[in-house]
Amino acid sequence: MTKEFAGKVALVTGGGSGIGAACARQLADEGAKVVVADMHLEGAQQVVETIKAAGGEAASYQIDVSDPVAVAAMVDFTVTTFGGLDCAVNNAGIGGPLKPIAEYEIDEWRHVIDVNQNSVFYCMKYELQAMLPNGKGSIVNMSSILGTNGIAAAPAYVSAKHALVGMTKSAAIAYSAQGVRINAVAPGYIHTPLVENSLDEESLKALVGLHPIGRLGRADEVANLTLFLLSDRASFITGSYHLVDGAYAAQ
Structure with a gap:
């Protein structure tokens, strides 16, 4: 049986944990080199190492x-x-300090915007340059x-x-007529290190109470939708x- 991403190359930022790791593993399971x-x-x-142990192809890269x-x-x-480069998941991000805008330090603001917003521009700029000569490609930007x-x-962050x-x-x-599709995925609160490390148990x-489904999401549930959007089925x-949010935004 042919795997859906066989012969394709994928890049996942923030791929070392959480949603990014789930996307990378699923892409490799479906035949992509990641x-x-x-x-x-x-x-x-x-x-x-997990991907290679399962018979997939992957390489790590340290990036700011x-x-x-x-x-x-x-x-x-x-x-x-x-x-x-056929597929990209621009997933890297940080939460930033939790405080209202008047209390935000200028350097804190700039850091969150640099990592969560400007980085997506940088990633798309160079990913598109790699994809456009081939007349095809798919990008998913991880929003919220x-x-x-x-x-x-x-x-x-917002x-x-x-x-x-x-x-x-x-x-x-700008680029759909040139064969590159670009979509955004919006997770609700997901059990990831970003959430777990920034909040105490009570928080x-x-x-959980904000999600009518009665629980937080799982990284693999976000990856499922991400892979669909990257695939030719989309x-x-x-x-x-x-949205992948357990009806959070429907309220």
């Missing part, structure tokens, strides 16, 4: 996605290592339910995720924003 990129090299290497020169080098590494909703204590949706739509309009319980889907 570059697992993360600021924390050890996490990326662990994901690569807020550095455009480093992002260009990452895409070049992907093309050089595996011969091209906070790409349309807001909360008082995360103004930088701003970046809103902007990411706008970038996705603009890029999809985590409160988050050939007429581009410029869209897709």
Whole structure:
């Protein structure tokens, strides 16, 4: 049986844990050669080892996605290592401080915007340059339910995720006729290190209560939708924003 991504090359940022790791593993399971990129090299290497142990092909890459020169080098590494780039998941991100906007330090704001928003521009810029000569490709940008909703204590994160949706739509309009599809996925609160490490047990319980489904999401559930959007089965889907949120945003 032919695997859905056989013969394709994929790049996943923030691939060393959580949603990124789930996407990287699923892509490899479906036959893709995967570059697992993360600021924390050890996490990326662990994901690569898991992929290789299952018979897949993967390589790790350490990256600070807020550095455009480093992002260009990452895409070049992907093309050089595996011969091209067909799919990309721009997933790397940080939560940032939890406090209202008047209390935010300027450097804190800039850091969150650099990692969560500017990095997606850098990634798409160089990913598109690798894809367009082949007349095909698919990109998924990892947004959030906070790409349309807001909360008082995360103004930088909310701003970046809103902007990411706008970038996705603009890029999809610009490049869909050239064969590259670009979509955004919007997870609700997912059991990932980003959530678990930033909140205490009481806060985590409160988050569960915000989801009518009665639980937080799983990384593999977000990866399931991401892979569909990357695949040829989603050939007429581009410029869209897709929720995976247990009805959080439906309230």
